[in-house]
Amino acid sequence: MSRYNHKDTEAKWQAVWAERRSFETREDPAKPKYYVLEMFPYPSGRIHMGHVRNYTMGDVVARFKRARGFNVLHPMGWDAFGLPAENAAIEAKIHPAKWTHANIDQMRAQLKLMGLSLDWSREIATCDPAYYKHEQRMFLDFLKAGLAYRKESWVNWDPIDMTVLANEQVIDGRGWRSGAFVERRKLNQWFFKITHFADDLLEELDRLPRWPEKVRLMQRNWIGRSTGARVTFRIKGSKDSIEVYTTRPDTLFGASFIALSADHPLAEAIGSRDAQARAFIEECRRLGTSEASIESAEKKGYLTQLKVLHPLAKDWELPVYVANFVLMEYGTGAIFGCPAHDQRDLDFAHKYNLPVRTVVVPVGEGAKSFSVGFEAYTGDGVLANSAFLDGLTVEDAKKKVVARLEALGRGRGEVNFRLRDWGVSRQRYWGCPIPVINCPACGTVPVPEKDLPVTLPEDATFDKPGNPLEHHPSWKHVTCPVCAGPALRETDTFDTFVESSWYFARFCSPKAEAPTDRTAVDYWLPVDQYIGGVEHAILHLLYARFYMRAMRGSGYVSVDEPFAGLFTQGMVCHETYRSADGRWVAPAEIAWNEQGTAIEAATAQPVTVGRSEKMSKSRKNTVDPTEIIMTYGADTARWFMLSDSPPDRDMEWTAEGVEGAWRYVNRLWRAVHQAKPAMAPPGAARPARFDDTEQAVRRAIHKAIDGVTHDLDQFRFNRAVARVHELSNALAELTGQGEGQAWVRREGYDAIARLIGPLMPHLAEALWAALDHEAPLVDEPWPVADPVLLIDEMVTIAVQVNGKLRATVELPRDAVQAEAERVALALPAVVKAMDGRAARRVIVVPNRIINVVV
RNA sequence: GCCCGCCUGGCGGAACCGGUAGACGCAACGGACUUAAAAUCCGUUCUUGGGCAACCGAGGUGGGGGUUCGAGUCCCCCGGCGGGCACCA
Numbered sequence: 001m002s003r004y005n006h007k008d009t010e011a012k013w014q015a016v017w018a019e020r021r022s023f024e025t026r027e028d029p030a031k032p033k034y035y036v037l038e039m040f041p042y043p044s045g046r047i048h049m050g051h052v053r054n055y056t057m058g059d060v061v062a063r064f065k066r067a068r069g070f071n072v073l074h075p076m077g078w079d080a081f082g083l084p085a086e087n088a089a090i091e092a093k094i095h096p097a098k099w100t101h102a103n104i105d106q107m108r109a110q111l112k113l114m115g116l117s118l119d120w121s122r123e124i125a126t127c128d129p130a131y132y133k134h135e136q137r138m139f140l141d142f143l144k145a146g147l148a149y150r151k152e153s154w155v156n157w158d159p160i161d162m163t164v165l166a167n168e169q170v171i172d173g174r175g176w177r178s179g180a181f182v183e184r185r186k187l188n189q190w191f192f193k194i195t196h197f198a199d200d201l202l203e204e205l206d207r208l209p210r211w212p213e214k215v216r217l218m219q220r221n222w223i224g225r226s227t228g229a230r231v232t233f234r235i236k237g238s239k240d241s242i243e244v245y246t247t248r249p250d251t252l253f254g255a256s257f258i259a260l261s262a263d264h265p266l267a268e269a270i271g272s273r274d275a276q277a278r279a280f281i282e283e284c285r286r287l288g289t290s291e292a293s294i295e296s297a298e299k300k301g302y303l304t305q306l307k308v309l310h311p312l313a314k315d316w317e318l319p320v321y322v323a324n325f326v327l328m329e330y331g332t333g334a335i336f337g338c339p340a341h342d343q344r345d346l347d348f349a350h351k352y353n354l355p356v357r358t359v360v361v362p363v364g365e366g367a368k369s370f371s372v373g374f375e376a377y378t379g380d381g382v383l384a385n386s387a388f389l390d391g392l393t394v395e396d397a398k399k400k401v402v403a404r405l406e407a408l409g410r411g412r413g414e415v416n417f418r419l420r421d422w423g424v425s426r427q428r429y430w431g432c433p434i435p436v437i438n439c440p441a442c443g444t445v446p447v448p449e450k451d452l453p454v455t456l457p458e459d460a461t462f463d464k465p466g467n468p469l470e471h472h473p474s475w476k477h478v479t480c481p482v483c484a485g486p487a488l489r490e491t492d493t494f495d496t497f498v499e500s501s502w503y504f505a506r507f508c509s510p511k512a513e514a515p516t517d518r519t520a521v522d523y524w525l526p527v528d529q530y531i532g533g534v535e536h537a538i539l540h541l542l543y544a545r546f547y548m549r550a551m552r553g554s555g556y557v558s559v560d561e562p563f564a565g566l567f568t569q570g571m572v573c574h575e576t577y578r579s580a581d582g583r584w585v586a587p588a589e590i591a592w593n594e595q596g597t598a599i600e601a602a603t604a605q606p607v608t609v610g611r612s613e614k615m616s617k618s619r620k621n622t623v624d625p626t627e628i629i630m631t632y633g634a635d636t637a638r639w640f641m642l643s644d645s646p647p648d649r650d651m652e653w654t655a656e657g658v659e660g661a662w663r664y665v666n667r668l669w670r671a672v673h674q675a676k677p678a679m680a681p682p683g684a685a686r687p688a689r690f691d692d693t694e695q696a697v698r699r700a701i702h703k704a705i706d707g708v709t710h711d712l713d714q715f716r717f718n719r720a721v722a723r724v725h726e727l728s729n730a731l732a733e734l735t736g737q738g739e740g741q742a743w744v745r746r747e748g749y750d751a752i753a754r755l756i757g758p759l760m761p762h763l764a765e766a767l768w769a770a771l772d773h774e775a776p777l778v779d780e781p782w783p784v785a786d787p788v789l790l791i792d793e794m795v796t797i798a799v800q801v802n803g804k805l806r807a808t809v810e811l812p813r814d815a816v817q818a819e820a821e822r823v824a825l826a827l828p829a830v831v832k833a834m835d836g837r838a839a840r841r842v843i844v845v846p847n848r849i850i851n852v853v854v
Numbered sequence: 855g856c857c858c859g860c861c862u863g864g865c866g867g868a869a870c871c872g873g874u875a876g877a878c879g880c881a882a883c884g885g886a887c888u889u890a891a892a893a894u895c896c897g898u899u900c901u902u903g904g905g906c907a908a909c910c911g912a913g914g915u916g917g918g919g920g921u922u923c924g925a926g927u928c929c930c931c932c933g934g935c936g937g938g939c940a941c942c943a
Binding site for chain 2: 213214217218221222224226228244245246247248259299323324325326327329330331334335336337338342343344345416417418534537538643644645646649650651652654656657659660661663664666667670718719721722723724725726729796797798799800802803804805808840841842843845848849851852853
């Protein structure tokens with residue numbers, strides 16, 4: 001027996017799979033399909049451990065489902081547009097396309113070392129015109145369908161990246177990528193009308209049972225549906241009125257002011273003739289999103305000359321403020337303030353000496369005695385001081401007041417969403433060009449389909465800030481397809497989230513003439529199991545859900561929901577190391593001295609060991625997957641990834657852990673070779689009888705098969721790994737030479753090879769071949785447990801006295817209750833614990849526990 | 855501030871539907887093999903008391919309370935950690 005050689009073995013089996021085209025897939029209506037997809041990577045240059053974890057999990061699922069008879073689609077591609085390529089162009093003077101493709105080549109080679117069961121014939125890169133031309137074509141469809149539109153709007157402007165960001169890309173007032181404080185600017189922007197599907201996107205979340213509840217909740221909150229009312233306040237001495245949106249129309253009689261957003265048209269109108277108002281509005285805008293601490297920003301208002309009339313009471317006038325805390329983008333951009341029942345309104349009222357009228361009284365409090373002090377009352381209760389609403393519950397009052405407003409023509413029930421339309425314009429080169437032409441005579445004209453794709457000019461320059469497409473001398477100058485006059489091409493490109501919103505559909509028919517081939521997408525979609533990081537819980541997953549609906553509307557697919565199952569994996573973490581002068585030190589540069597303290601290998605100086613954190617370049621606590629694969633092999637890396645930590649939780653990468661996995665790989669290899677001399681040949685006839693030891697090991701084998709099957713079905717990879725360990729420990733107990741043992745040994749090691757097939761595919765193949773099987777394991781079916789062996793004949797039953805364990809007893813399975821009780825009560829330890837007292841009650845849970853109560 | 859999740863040995867974690875807490879791995883310690891080391895193999899390891907021992911007892915799943923014959927698991931309160939949203943009317 002030779003030592004296990006991971007390099008030769010892994011290369012050999014990868015070549016075998018490639019040669020047999022084991023993972024190339026076609027539609028086959030005769031077989032059940034299973035579409036497994038991991039979130040495709042951005043080609044940053046090198047794969048990292050997060051990728052390894054993600055793709056290992058996906059590969060386990062793909063190989064497992066394949067063995068269980070599914071026609072499995074498991075593709076891979078590249079999310080290839082994006083800023084880093086452009087930054088490389090600026091910094092390293094290399095063209096984004098060249099940079100991107102070089103990275104893809106390198107990462108593909110790295111991924112291939114992992115032995116993933118991918119159908120590489122379907123590989124796509126989103127920066128390829130053969131991909132994005134379909135995106136452009138679908139955009140034209142969306143435009144026709146009214147799902148894409150352009151509007152002048154306030155945008156989040158990233159002054160470093162010199163581009164617009166979606167709301168979702170602004171984190172704590174900073175650009176998600178550059179970290180720069182975001183400014184507010186008014187620009188003409190393209191939008192996708194995601195709000196058109198707001199209700200549907202929300203409701204369908206309830207029909208995604210195989211999504212984590214956490215993700216569904218996050219999307220629910222993000223969509224933010226609220227039920228309320230739109231109320232019209234007439235302006236005193238004018239025909240005009242102010243519309244407000246409220247979720248608490250029941251508190252209308254507690255109103256003491258109206259507040260307008262600084263961006264409200266009426267506020268702007270006031271500003272145009274009132275210098276003080278104008279100054280205030282400008283102050284609000286400067287604040288915008290650019291201050292990190294909106295939270296601490298003071299609530300301020302400017303009192304206008306306007307008065308409005310209460311819609312439900314005679315001669316009740318309310319003052320109108322312009323306020324810095326009212327958002328134009330939500331509701332109507334105006335609110336009515338009810339200080340008694342809203343904390344922010346209460347603070348505002350105190351600041352500007354406005355009345356506080358309590359109109360909801362908690363149940364059990366007297367209407368006279370209860371009043372609001374410095375804390376607004378937002379709970380449930382009964383209406384008071386509210387005319388026709390008095391005595392009603394909040395719930396009933398809402399209904400009644402809305403009915404009254406509707407009858408008077410002063411308002412109506414309305415639903416609002418927090419969700420905003422998706423701004424997709426980016427002032428960047430390395431993205432998909434938006435296929436429209438702006439003609440001074442004809443306005444916005446779609447690029448005719450025959451002129452697609454609109455490709456990026458290759459000779460763009462990256463030496464000055466801003467959009468290279470805008471700077472390009474000729475690219476944007478075109479003739480209008482309608483009037484043939486001079487016109488300008490749209491120089492904005494799509495947000496890269498557009499490409500990732502439909503790539504999974506393209507994988508079904510990656511070479512189709514049209515964006516999709518209906519036969520293919522109807523066969524494969526939806527994705528049965530999608531796997532990726534929880535950081536995409538909102539943006540990517542919501543956009544993709546929107547996109548499927550839009551694509552369905554244009555006839556490209558017949559499903560609304562792209563991902564039937566979703567699994568969000570945890571992060572890969574590692575200890576951090578810092579030198580005395582504060583530098584981060586990479587794990588590869590760390591050594592341990594004789595006292596067991598960490599030192600920097602190069603300088604022999606001690607380093608401080610910090611807590612385990614997500615692997616990141618900035619903390620330098622990364623471990624290079626390729627180096628691990630070179631040293632230990634892909635199977636070791638995969639095995640360690642799957643061991644110990646549940647896949648949805650963060651895991652810690654440790655050198656000891658990898659070593660442990662490596663030892664196990666070698667132990668299994670040795671065990672099979674040592675067992676072989678006393679092992680029945682494949683397909684040997686089963687002996688007529690097994691002795692107790694043999695029968696016990698057979699039980700262990702079949703329980704392992706059954707357990708691992710369930711574990712893999714439920715993403716409990718760590719448990720599956722533990723079960724394989726248990727099985728190999730059990731097999732090691734077989735030390736005899738007899739015919740029965742030889743047969744059980746065969747059964748056991750065959751089972752192990754099959755069970756680790758999805759987990760450590762190369763080692764599994766090598767063991768399978770060493771076990772004298774001719775055909776490769778990759779085409780072998782998944783083992784099936786013998787149900788007879790899953791049931792024990794004898795069971796160990798715990799015996800408690802007053803809930804405390806006193807003894808255990810071996811009984812035949814399904815023993816008669818009375819018999820079990822008799823045996824238990826006779827046990828010396830039980831008799832002792834009962835101390836002469838009579839049993840008041842005996843609880844017998846069959847095959848499990850007996851509890852004697854005295 | 856609002857919403858959600860989590861808390862089990864030295865560590866990662868097991869524990870089906872409320873039924874023997876600590877599977878499996880890591881680490882540590884002891885031993886075997888070896889001139890020695892590595893590798894490998896065997897054994898021990900929740901805490902604590904008693905015993906030469908096999909063993910016998912007590913306590914134990916963040917803290918407190920409750921439901922139950924029985925709670926890591928269910929309920930209430932408190933604490934800690936993590937995540938999401940955050941002027942959303």
